[in-house]
Amino acid sequence: xxxxxxxxxxxxxxxxxxxxxxxxxxxxxxxxxxxxxxxxxxxxxxxxxxxxxxxxxxxxxxxxxxxxxxxxxxxxxxxxxxxxxxxxxxxxxxxxxxxxxxxxxxxxxxxxxxxxxxxxxxxxxxxxxxxxxxxxxxxxxxxxxxxxxxxxxxxxxxxxxxxxxxxxxxxxxxxxxxxxxxxxxxxxxxxxxxxxxxxxxxxxxxxxxxxxxxxxxxxxxxxxxxxxxxxxxxxxxxxxxxxxxxxxxxxxxxxxxxxxxxxxxxxxxxxxxxxxxxxxxxxxxxxxxxxxxxxxxxxxxxxxxxxxxxxxxxxxxxxxxxxxxxxxxxxxxxxxxxxxxxxxxxxxxxxxxxxxxxxxxxxxxxxxxxxxxxxxxxxxxxxxxxxxxxxxxxxxxxxxxxxxxxxxxxxxxxxxxxxxxxxxxxxxxxxxxxxxxxxxxxxxxxxxxxxxxxxxxxxxxxxxxxxxxxxxxxxxxx
Numbered sequence: 001x002x003x004x005x006x007x008x009x010x011x012x013x014x015x016x017x018x019x020x021x022x023x024x025x026x027x028x029x030x031x032x033x034x035x036x037x038x039x040x041x042x043x044x045x046x047x048x049x050x051x052x053x054x055x056x057x058x059x060x061x062x063x064x065x066x067x068x069x070x071x072x073x074x075x076x077x078x079x080x081x082x083x084x085x086x087x088x089x090x091x092x093x094x095x096x097x098x099x100x101x102x103x104x105x106x107x108x109x110x111x112x113x114x115x116x117x118x119x120x121x122x123x124x125x126x127x128x129x130x131x132x133x134x135x136x137x138x139x140x141x142x143x144x145x146x147x148x149x150x151x152x153x154x155x156x157x158x159x160x161x162x163x164x165x166x167x168x169x170x171x172x173x174x175x176x177x178x179x180x181x182x183x184x185x186x187x188x189x190x191x192x193x194x195x196x197x198x199x200x201x202x203x204x205x206x207x208x209x210x211x212x213x214x215x216x217x218x219x220x221x222x223x224x225x226x227x228x229x230x231x232x233x234x235x236x237x238x239x240x241x242x243x244x245x246x247x248x249x250x251x252x253x254x255x256x257x258x259x260x261x262x263x264x265x266x267x268x269x270x271x272x273x274x275x276x277x278x279x280x281x282x283x284x285x286x287x288x289x290x291x292x293x294x295x296x297x298x299x300x301x302x303x304x305x306x307x308x309x310x311x312x313x314x315x316x317x318x319x320x321x322x323x324x325x326x327x328x329x330x331x332x333x334x335x336x337x338x339x340x341x342x343x344x345x346x347x348x349x350x351x352x353x354x355x356x357x358x359x360x361x362x363x364x365x366x367x368x369x370x371x372x373x374x375x376x377x378x379x380x381x382x383x384x385x386x387x388x389x390x391x392x393x394x395x396x397x398x399x400x401x402x403x404x405x406x407x408x409x410x411x412x413x414x415x416x417x418x419x420x421x422x423x424x425x426x427x428x429x430x431x432x433x434x435x436x437x438x439x440x441x442x443x444x445x446x447x448x449x450x451x452x453x454x455x456x457x458x459x460x461x462x463x464x465x466x467x468x469x470x471x472x473x474x475x476x477x478x
Contacts, residue, residue: 074227075282076222076227076272077282078270078280078451079278079279081161081268081270081417081420081421082157083157083265083266083465083466084156085466085469086264086265090129090132091128091129092129092135094119097119097130098119100135104137104138106250107251114253118256118260122261123384123405123406124260124405127407128263129263129265129409130244130264131148131152133244138249139247139249141244143184146182149264150182150188150240150242154238154240157268158192158196161236161270162196165270167234172198172235173233174202174203174204174225174229174235174236175189175193175198175202176189176204176205176238177205177218178239178413179240179241180214180442181242181246181302182241189205205225209302210443210445211440211442211443211445212410213377214239214413215437216285216416216437216447217287217447219269219271220287223285226272233272233273237271238269239267239269239413239417240412240413241262241413243262249311250305250309250311251305251307252306252309252311254314256311257380258311259312262410262412263409263411265408265414267416278454280435281454283452284337284450285448286447288329289444290321290444290445296317296324297443299442300312300315300443301313301442319382319386322440322446325440325446326390326440326446327390330391330448333448334367337434338370339369342365342370345363346365349361350362367391368397370436371434371436373400373420373428374436375437376419377401377440378404378415381402384401400423401419404418406478415439422467423435425468430453431455431456432452433453434451435450435451435452
């Protein structure tokens with residue numbers, strides 16, 4: 001109880017150290033040195049200063065400040081975003097998914113019961129989406145179906161974004177796309193350029209194989225390109241996953257989980273270096289990659305089973321590896337977003353742990369001091385549970401992640417935007433709020449993006465809002 005009462009005072013002093021301590025001490029020292037001189041002697045000393053000294057005292061700070069502002073990277077802003085809500089004929093319930101698995105010629109009784117238990121504990125609801133090709137028994141997976149799925153989600157999402165922002169396709173200067181499993185030729189950037197007749201000089205990047213954290217990597221790439229482009233340029237980022245291409249139809253249980261969790265989905269994001277009409281400011285991106293360690297490198301991969309069936313393999317090390325990578329990522333992120341009071345407590349506990357041994361518990365920084373909202377990748381219940389426990393987050397903090405998993409499933413790199421849409425649909429976003437997006441991906445990667453709200457959303461039911469037809473039903477108990 002004492003620590004709870006003293007902590008606000010501690011935070012006030014440490015976080016405002018320069019104002020609370022340094023400024024008064026400096027003022028006292030100056031007054032003590034100036035008091036014996038008297039006003040006449042002070043004026044005579046000021047008159048004795050050379051003009052060059054006065055000029056330098058005024059000009060140098062101004063010149064340094066100007067140089068800093070000129071060399072500082074330009075801020076990047078989110079103009080708006082859109083998330084795909086597939087057509088109703090793509091909707092699949094847990095019961096229908098289980099029934100399809102029961103009738104599959106590739107799955108025996110033991111594997112069927114395993115899948116049933118897995119789905120019942122998955123956290124998914126009955127309104128997620130799969131491409132119609134996966135509704136067949138057995139699933140009809142081929143290149144043409146995968147292309148059709150990709151075009152459905154890309155075009156629907158980009159159409160929504162263009163309608164919301166009113167921007168002309170000709171005004172888009174940069175295009176970045178990401179999809180882990182499906183890499184068609186021509187590429188996704190070519191498909192979008194062809195569909196919307198984008199300019200021939202557009203700078204475009206198509207990324208693949210980056211896993212569910214690729215959305216944040218795409219933001220980083222777009223940010224770098226925008227900061228090198230003329231002021232006011234626009235970048236379109238499209239994140240998606242094509243489930244029909246990576247859907248696994250074999251009996252290997254280590255490869256069945258992704259097929260049970262992954263669902264159709266995509267997000268389109270419009271970024272700019274112009275603050276006008278923008279909603280969020282991108283303040284930080286922190287990326288962590290542990291691919292140098294074999295255990296991390298091999299814990300999630302696309303491979304063939306012993307029967308030649310292709311699917312995503314997840315090892316038993318996935319959750320502990322994700323925890324280790326998350327710790328490395330938040331250590332780097334915490335150094336730039338946490339207030340001094342939290343950094344000091346962590347440093348003191350770290351020193352005490354080194355000096356006194358492992359019986360001293362390492363202090364977990366309070367990330368509520370840095371963020372109002374949390375978008376944790378909805379990769380599955382185990383992932384969300386692990387992040388919630390590690391960061392001491394409340395149920396309300398991870399509500400957007402759990403509800404996104406329930407309503408849309410794991411939509412891979414686009415899931416973070418469905419979670420942001422949930423926060424806004426609930427009317428929780430306010431000007432000045434800070435949002436932490438954290439995604440995990442193969443390799444193994446953990447990537448974070450931090451946003452600051454500079455303009456509250458005016459209408460959460462605008463065209464393309466994925467939660468418009470269901471937000472009144474949430475949250476639900478899982």
